[in-house]
Amino acid sequence: MSWFSSKNKPDVTGDDDLLQSYRQTGDLAVLGQLYEKYMPLVYGVCLKYLQDEEQSKDAVMQIFEELIVKATRHEVKQFRGWLYVLSRNFCLMQLRANKKTETLSLDGVMEFPFVLHPEVNDTEANVNQLEKCMQKLSPEQQQSIDLFYIKEKCYKDVAELTGYSLNEVKSYIQNGKRNLKICLENNRER
Template sequence: MARKHSPFPMLKFFKSEPFKHLTDEELLARYRQRGGNRVLNALIDRYLHIVYGAALQYLKNQADAEDATMEIMGSLGPKLRKYDIQNFSSWLYAVVNNHCYKTVKKRAASRTEDIDENNEPGFMEFMQHNALLEREAQFDKLSDAIDELNPEQRQCITAFYLQQKTYKQIASELGYTENQVKSYIQNGKRNLRTQIAKWYESQTK
């Protein structure tokens, strides 16, 4: 059987063996205290392919997923020092989720000119739960409204509607209960409807 080609051949330069006995949180604490590329690379080595897999599932495009992975991992250093991270894997998933959401948002925004429902399935898939949104200004307003949701609602809304994930999958990946996921989605949708309704009212005055 042919060996599967790795999209990240640079992994061979990341020697993380000395840190294999450390937990994520121990690596994170060491990096925050002492810095050092070896510690940072150990975390990257541990999660690179996981991040790539999540990005690929989200973006549905290998090149975009590779770019997203490199951008996310390349920005980790300053973020690890800036934020008080209690659970690294959950925090990293949120970073991936937000990064890919912004990528999808930019991609969809670039398609809003001359939209044809017959040849823009990716855009229409994103919009299938928002039938009122048919023009660029309306799409931008939806994107802005999603950005304004609290982190829990935004993560669950984007995972459920953009990634087509189930309540169970979202709960497992984000560390919530299924009831919490349902609540975040319901409250998020309510907040989105309120924001969109206000926007429509302002347009008709």
């Protein structure tokens, strides 16, 4: 079985039959036959997201393992589209789980030039500086920034958790982000 086989479009006419057969019998050979038609698609999705050939090959096998369970649990109307989404979600979860370093990025607009990772010598000093600057923010800004960036809540969730209006949350986050940037830049210049 080739990772790069370039068959024309897979024959989707038998997908439903193969899927039904697998659901009824639990025969992995049947599921394997169905999956094999789409392995180039799955590999392409994995390569797009993971950007590593070996990781992508491993992911193709891991997705098959997930498929063994999920194919019986989910209502699948169009196997190809469903498998694409399953593959994409798997890769996104891999990226999230395998983050070796986390760059503290605030809203994609302002990135701090340090990485939160214990192996980097200056990291502890950078994190301490960030914590000191966070303490200088108003309580509303601290809480909003913590929930939004650190705990990865959306604006609506932050508003619900804090009792602030949506506009207040956005303002606290924007102003807090600006104040953090100013504080960190001032401390870097010293």
